[in-house]
Amino acid sequence: MEKIVNCPLCKSIDLIVHFEDEAHQLTLGAPFNVKKKIYECSNCGEIGEFDRSANAVALKDGLKEARHSLCRTLITDIQAHYSMSTTEKLFELPARTLNGWKSEGDPSAVSLAFLRVLHTYPEMLHEAAKVRFDSYKCTVILAKHGQMAFKWLTEHHGGRYSFGTAGTKINIEAQFPDSHAVVNSVTSSEEDDSDQLSSFSFASGD
Ligand SMILES: [Zn+2]
Numbered sequence: 001m002e003k004i005v006n007c008p009l010c011k012s013i014d015l016i017v018h019f020e021d022e023a024h025q026l027t028l029g030a031p032f033n034v035k036k037k038i039y040e041c042s043n044c045g046e047i048g049e050f051d052r053s054a055n056a057v058a059l060k061d062g063l064k065e066a067r068h069s070l071c072r073t074l075i076t077d078i079q080a081h082y083s084m085s086t087t088e089k090l091f092e093l094p095a096r097t098l099n100g101w102k103s104e105g106d107p108s109a110v111s112l113a114f115l116r117v118l119h120t121y122p123e124m125l126h127e128a129a130k131v132r133f134d135s136y137k138c139t140v141i142l143a144k145h146g147q148m149a150f151k152w153l154t155e156h157h158g159g160r161y162s163f164g165t166a167g168t169k170i171n172i173e174a175q176f177p178d179s180h181a182v183v184n185s186v187t188s189s190e191e192d193d194s195d196q197l198s199s200f201s202f203a204s205g206d
Contacts, residue, residue, distance in 0.1 A: 005039060005051045012043035015050065024062065028116055029070040034062040064106050071107040074115040081122045090129035121145070150174040 006013055018040060021033040035058060039050040049055055075098050078087060084098040101107045101115075118125055124145045131137040147163060154161035154174055161174045 003051070003054075007039070007041035007044060007046050008048070008050060009046045010041060010044040012041055014042040016040045016042060022059075024059075024066065026063075026066050026070050026112075028074065028119065029066050032062060032066050034059050067107055067112060068105055071112060071115060072102050074112075074119045075102050077119055078115070078122055082126055087118070087126070090126055 004013060005015060007015060016039070018038045020036045020038050022036050023031060023033055025031045034055075036049065036055045037051055037058075038047065040047045075084070082090075085095065087093070088095055088097055101111050107115075124141060127141045128138045131141070150161050151163070153159070159175045162171075164171045
């Protein structure tokens with residue numbers, strides 16, 4: 001049965017409904033609109049959200065659809081790098097977990113948070129999972145990806161980049177148009193873990 005909505009001021013049921021788009025966006029998700037019902041009383045002219053519960057349901061439904069859509073997009077993007085079964089094995093998730101998230105209606109906030117992080121650093125985190133998040137090995141992985149990041153930044157955003165090795169030492173120097181970053185003495189030897197990252201500086205150029 002249709003719920004009867006009254007004007008909160010004069011109690012009239014002679015109301016005109018307007019739909020108003022309310023803009024929303026989840027982090028990394030596409031923008032979407034939720035249609036809110038705005039009532040106008042034909043009797044006294046009062047305008048407002050006379051039926052807040054209906055609008056709350058519309059928002060809840062909109063967010064649910066947005067979470068599912070974001071979940072599908074993030075998993076599809078991650079699949080461009082790693083199969084779902086590889087990701088599940090490395091992160092010790094039960095088999096077909098990702099498939100479940102992709103096909104089921106409403107992924108949890110925790111699964112979306114995991115997917116956002118994994119989507120941001122897919123290679124680095126899969127490599128880290130492969131070494132079972134060993135602290136030393138993960139630092140080496142981080143240094144390697146940092147080096148690749150400097151290279152990418154200078155290639156795509158200008159500036160210059162240099163990379164050199166001396167024995168077990170790696171020297172990276174990157175100059176960006178608007179900032180300066182230098183990494184020194186990152187050891188590439190797994191035997192010597194006393195000096196894995198002896199200095200790092202990242203300073204804004206201004
Ligand atoms: Zn009224």
